[in-house]
Amino acid sequence: MKFERYGRGIAKGMVVTMINLLRPRVVTQYPEQKLTISQRTRGNELVWDKDKCTGCGTCSKTCPQGVIRIETSVGDENKYFVESFEVDTGYCISCGLCVEACPYDALFMGYAYELGRYRRGDLVLTRDEMASEERIRSGYNRPEVAETLPRQTLLIEREGD
Amino acid sequence: MQLRTEPYVLDMGPVHPSTHGVFRMRVTLDGEAVLNLEPVFGYLHRGVEKLAEERAYSGVIPLTDRLDYVASMTNNLAYVLAVEKLAEIKVPERAEYLRVIMSELQRISAHLVSIGSFTNDSGCYFTPFLYMYREREKIVDLFDMVCGQRLLYNYMRIGGVSQDIPDEFLPALRKVVKHLPGRINEYDRLLSENEIFLARTKGVGILPKETAINIGASGPVLRSTGIEWDIRKKDPYSIYDRFDFDIPTGEAGDCYDRYYVRLQEMRQSIRIVEQALKQIPSGPVKADVPQLIRPPVGEAYGHVEGPTGEVGFHVVSDGGIAPYRCHIRAPSLMNLTGLYDMSVGWKVQDLIVIFGSFAITMGEIDR
Numbered sequence: 001m002k003f004e005r006y007g008r009g010i011a012k013g014m015v016v017t018m019i020n021l022l023r024p025r026v027v028t029q030y031p032e033q034k035l036t037i038s039q040r041t042r043g044n045e046l047v048w049d050k051d052k053c054t055g056c057g058t059c060s061k062t063c064p065q066g067v068i069r070i071e072t073s074v075g076d077e078n079k080y081f082v083e084s085f086e087v088d089t090g091y092c093i094s095c096g097l098c099v100e101a102c103p104y105d106a107l108f109m110g111y112a113y114e115l116g117r118y119r120r121g122d123l124v125l126t127r128d129e130m131a132s133e134e135r136i137r138s139g140y141n142r143p144e145v146a147e148t149l150p151r152q153t154l155l156i157e158r159e160g161d
Numbered sequence: 162m163q164l165r166t167e168p169y170v171l172d173m174g175p176v177h178p179s180t181h182g183v184f185r186m187r188v189t190l191d192g193e194a195v196l197n198l199e200p201v202f203g204y205l206h207r208g209v210e211k212l213a214e215e216r217a218y219s220g221v222i223p224l225t226d227r228l229d230y231v232a233s234m235t236n237n238l239a240y241v242l243a244v245e246k247l248a249e250i251k252v253p254e255r256a257e258y259l260r261v262i263m264s265e266l267q268r269i270s271a272h273l274v275s276i277g278s279f280t281n282d283s284g285c286y287f288t289p290f291l292y293m294y295r296e297r298e299k300i301v302d303l304f305d306m307v308c309g310q311r312l313l314y315n316y317m318r319i320g321g322v323s324q325d326i327p328d329e330f331l332p333a334l335r336k337v338v339k340h341l342p343g344r345i346n347e348y349d350r351l352l353s354e355n356e357i358f359l360a361r362t363k364g365v366g367i368l369p370k371e372t373a374i375n376i377g378a379s380g381p382v383l384r385s386t387g388i389e390w391d392i393r394k395k396d397p398y399s400i401y402d403r404f405d406f407d408i409p410t411g412e413a414g415d416c417y418d419r420y421y422v423r424l425q426e427m428r429q430s431i432r433i434v435e436q437a438l439k440q441i442p443s444g445p446v447k448a449d450v451p452q453l454i455r456p457p458v459g460e461a462y463g464h465v466e467g468p469t470g471e472v473g474f475h476v477v478s479d480g481g482i483a484p485y486r487c488h489i490r491a492p493s494l495m496n497l498t499g500l501y502d503m504s505v506g507w508k509v510q511d512l513i514v515i516f517g518s519f520a521i522t523m524g525e526i527d528r
Contacts, residue, residue: 007356008354009353009354009355009356009358009359010355010356010357012350012351012354012355013350013351013352013354013355015350016347016348016350016351017288017351019347020292026295026298037305038305038306038309039306039327040305040306040307040308040309040324040327041305041309041310042308042309042310058452061453062217062219062220062452062453063220064216064217064219064220064221064223064224093223093313094310094313095222095223095313095315096309096315096323097219097220097223097315097452100323100452101452109309138309140309140324141323141324143324146327151329152302152305152306154299154302154303154306154333155295155298155299155302156299156302156333156336156337156340157333157336159299
């Protein structure tokens with residue numbers, strides 16, 4: 001193909017490149033600088049409220065991957081006692097269906113990322129780990145929790161012209 | 162003296178940067194010219210159709226995310242439309258609007274990825290690609306705000322959407338909708354007249370109209386040949402009949418037309434989002450549907466116009482909690498059947514451009 005217009009298209013494109021050169025940078029230096037994540041983050045780390053849980057097992061039934069294992073025994077006051085509650089997060093696809101299904105609002109997605117572990121066994125979350133106070137609850141399908149979390153950083157607000 | 166040449170078989174892929182995943186092309190070459198081409202795929206086969214048979218109806222939605230992973234929302238939508246048709250569920254008005262907004266935003270973001278990677282394939286490395294990704298990031302932020310993840314959204318539910326949008330969503334969306342047209346015009350100026358880009362794409366890899374119809378192509382690949390076919394117009398699903406938009410078409414059916422149709426489609430999508438923003442009502446976002454639904458015995462086909470073409474789900478129910486059979490119509494796979502006709506006779510470097518212009522996703526082809 002001939003250069004019929006003597007490279008005018010390229011010059012036009014270069015103008016766009018020059019405009020973009022002057023725009024503020026949008027990237028962040030990740031481990032040092034961190035952006036606030038969404039209030040509804042579906043982090044892999046499930047958080048469990050052991051007081052609200054009745055051991056009905058709905059979460060286990062709805063899990064598409066079948067990774068939630070829950071064992072109960074009859075406890076006092078006509079309630080089930082949750083003996084073991086395990087989630088193999090290695091197989092978890094973070095779909096959040098268990099949180100949506102929970103009829104007693106006892107299960108939450110975790111407000112966390114950086115989920116790498118050194119050993120595969122560490123990926124299996126146990127009952128006490130999930131009930132730990134240190135875990136921050138995410139607002140996924142729990143609007144009352146979402147209100148308490150900081151606002152997500154949006155690129156449109158950082159960049160908008 | 163006559164030089165004797167003989168054909169040479171080259172395996173391009175499965176691990177090759179411009180095959181967009183794990184696609185393998187067995188190319189027979191004469192020098193640099195392509196004599197024959199045999200696509201080999203299946204490297205990313207995960208058996209999604211079979212897995213769907215042992216999951217509850219709601220549990221299949223996360224699987225559909227993983228088909229065309231740059232356009233999860235439209236995959237979700239196609240599946241839930243099929244199940245809703247089967248179980249005769251009526252979706253609340255607000256949910257319909259949210260679905261339209263999400264799938265149009267998804268179309269813009271997927272087209273940005275397509276154009277970005279296409280320019281990468283055609284030799285303008287990474288400058289346009291990163292511009293496109295910057296704009297996509299603004300849309301992905303919105304998805305993240307609504308459904309908590311950046312890539313596999315799992316947002317649509319049978320009978321609506323998973324949860325209502327947060328309060329800060331609509332103001333942010335208005336900003337994005339105001340901001341994007343200017344950027345799209347900018348990228349139009351950046352690429353559409355660039356002589357080098359034109360030389361690489363104009364007249365390359367022409368798909369004739371008849372072939373496009375015969376192979377069952379859809380989406381921008383079909384529209385680039387000049388056929389005005391868009392399911393949003395021809396068989397309006399959801400509430401698409403309420404919006405006013407055009408179907409951009411190409412003329413020649415070459416790589417440039419496929420790129421240009423995508424660019425124009427983004428503008429149309431913004432138009433739809435703008436109209437939806439004006440009309441969106443308040444109200445519930447999910448019909449009263451149990452988590453484990455049992456649709457009546459029967460079958461239904463739900464299809465949407467995805468970014469790559471017609472995404473369709475054929476769901477057969479035997480009255481149980483899991484689909485009896487779930488067939489997926491993958492647009493990328495159908496479009497890719499035209500690859501042989503388009504690339505034979507061209508050079509190896511053109512083959513990369515032709516292949517890139519399909520904007521395929523391997524997750525969808527291998528399923």
